[in-house]
Amino acid sequence: MSDEPFFRFQETKVLNLEIPEKKEKTNIRVNAARISERLNQLAAFGLNAEGGIDRSFGSDQDIRARKWLSQLWTHVFEAPVKIDPIANLWVRYDKGQTLKPIVLGSHHDAVANGGKFDGAMGVLLATEVLQTLKEAGYPLRHPLMAVSFSAEEPNPYNISTLGSRSITGVLTKEDLQSAVHGKTNEKITETIHRLGGDVDQLASHLLQSDELAAFIECHIEQGRNLIDSGKSLAVVSGITGIYREKLTLSGEANHAGTTLMPDRHDALLAGAEISLGLEEIVTDLNRNDVVATVGHFDVYPDSANIIPGKVELIAEIRTSDRNVLQGIIQAFSTVIDQASKKRQVGVQRDVILDQNGVPMDAHVQEALRQAIETLSESYLTLPSLAGHDSAHMAPITPTGMLFVPSINGKSHCPDEETKIDDIVKAGNALVQAVIVLDKELN
């Protein structure tokens, strides 16, 4: 994080905040009503008729959310909001300490017709934790920062985790040159500029390893582990690796009437066997940290009276364990070869993503566990099978994640929900974790 400010939003007014009495650290608690109110306020930006949220990167609703958040931060922390070159938003609660800041945050953008909690909850809970510690007057050794990253979600530019990957040097200005909005054709570099960033400044303002003391992200689980266990909190052990292979299956498009069954080279049926085979391999492992999906599957020529001559599909495997991944790929190769031979269908395989799993920092995990135990809560330790900004912060700074339950395991949809009680527990755990880390880290 550079020292050079990227101010675009100014303070509009400064609230007169009462300075509260200093409290014992274990009594410091977040404000449930305030969190709840702000979740609803932020959800207003992009709320659609189905109850879902449309707030993709660069949209009018994204801009409104950014303005609202900037004003909130400016008011609460009596400090300017900084916009970095990739348009991530940062605020600092600083009493002149010389140690590196501890950072909390997530992202405020949403998938199309997404939910109110994914990302937004993490940003608002970071805000609440900083505000609570500020109000409590707790004598922190480290400054605190909150961040909201740009474009974490899939978006019309086809670049997700834009903010965290760019500011940590994974995505460069050159990588962004050709990205355009799928509908408006606006270049992503222009969008970033509209939001107050400047990709020309990116290379000279990358986050450096020695700038931050730690990063913690609170996020909804998006799966069923917590909700099924009845617990409210999970300490994340690591973020899954993601492997994607594009398979192009080349059979023979032919007349669906006159080509008898034994004479066919049906690419769709080969794709069906391959998709079911992958499911079987991964289901048989019976693990809660491995999944595989065929989500993209296009058939050509896609006509009722023509035998499919070509299929393009993407097979995705998620696991943090490279050995497990290799085993799955080996078994999958056998399935592919069998389908290919049986049907005389050609297969081209292209690995389009092979992202290693990212373990969360042991020290930060331990601080989160201690914090939760201070509150006499129980918790799970879980891998994250979704990608997060934390995966990209981890190489730069000790990083940890805390999960709260997703009701019915749902996310990226209007039904996405987390009980306020669970969010409050997470907030209180984060307060305690910051206090632990503040004591231990230098």
Add this chain to the structure above:
Amino acid sequence: MSDEPFFRFQETKVLNLEIPEKKEKTNIRVNAARISERLNQLAAFGLNAEGGIDRSFGSDQDIRARKWLSQLWTHVFEAPVKIDPIANLWVRYDKGQTLKPIVLGSHHDAVANGGKFDGAMGVLLATEVLQTLKEAGYPLRHPLMAVSFSAEEPNPYNISTLGSRSITGVLTKEDLQSAVHGKTNEKITETIHRLGGDVDQLASHLLQSDELAAFIECHIEQGRNLIDSGKSLAVVSGITGIYREKLTLSGEANHAGTTLMPDRHDALLAGAEISLGLEEIVTDLNRNDVVATVGHFDVYPDSANIIPGKVELIAEIRTSDRNVLQGIIQAFSTVIDQASKKRQVGVQRDVILDQNGVPMDAHVQEALRQAIETLSESYLTLPSLAGHDSAHMAPITPTGMLFVPSINGKSHCPDEETKIDDIVKAGNALVQAVIVLDKELN
């Protein structure tokens, strides 16, 4: 066929044809070089860089082919070409006989990037057979006619066998009102008008059962039966029934990372099981007159990182035997129910086509067999698993079909080919069949 003429193309010049010596009927033979030359001439209209033919209904190449064919017919038969209200082309070789005409023909349009033989060969062989009998001066009791039907193939208006279905009353003016070209948006009624037809005249000019003595179509097999048997000719026993069902599978779109394998309701995998199940049912029957295909298969949202929530597919079954069809549908229903229950995926089933098989006329089949035997050729008796204009002529007049081999079973592609020797054998068989029918029919 109405008596009211739809003349649009005029004779351009009349060739001086030599009047040949009268021959014995069994010595009357078609002219191989002439057929070959005309196949190449017609193929020039729409020949593309891949060697395929682009000559869809209403295209410039269709218009050029129509003009060429009309001029050819006018020259050869010294008679006007008639365009009926749906823009089918007709010509009559008539020496004042009072019996109803025997008609030969097929269609001259082609699928996109199609072949030179599908349809075109049948029209040119009809031309050749009539010309050969005319030149031979054979004393026919019946007038002969040749026809080339409009829009037999799938086309941008999404209406195939347009000409035969419309002129026999299956498709009405009202059915055609909403059909437009998928790219140009031209109404099909306007296209028909451009080609010399007039749908306003359709209802009052339908082909009537008492107007024709018989109809015979020669067509490429499009399958492998003939080519694998080494024989040159097949008498078609009937044209397959076609049954199509649209299945809409409703699972749950969900996060491809955080949704563990047992928690998924994957519509793609349900569709895969259903597609493979249908294949297995029909393959197990081990019959050469039944096929089934899933050709259309669309996945939503079709994204690598989202479990497919919805699939729309079309399952097609072809057989002429209603009992066989019912058996397949019953077994298929079991497959669908199992996939639906196993994955808790909803299924909506809509029958979008249920067209009965059409037997070819026994008398015409017998005439074709006699004709082939006269030539000391062997032959197969085959069902047609493709639809043809003959299926729509059959309810109106005794109808038969003759198949010639498709090299490698290929059709609807640039590689579509039939040896000229086989076409010549078919032409000679048609000459003899016309002579047999001319004697027997009244």
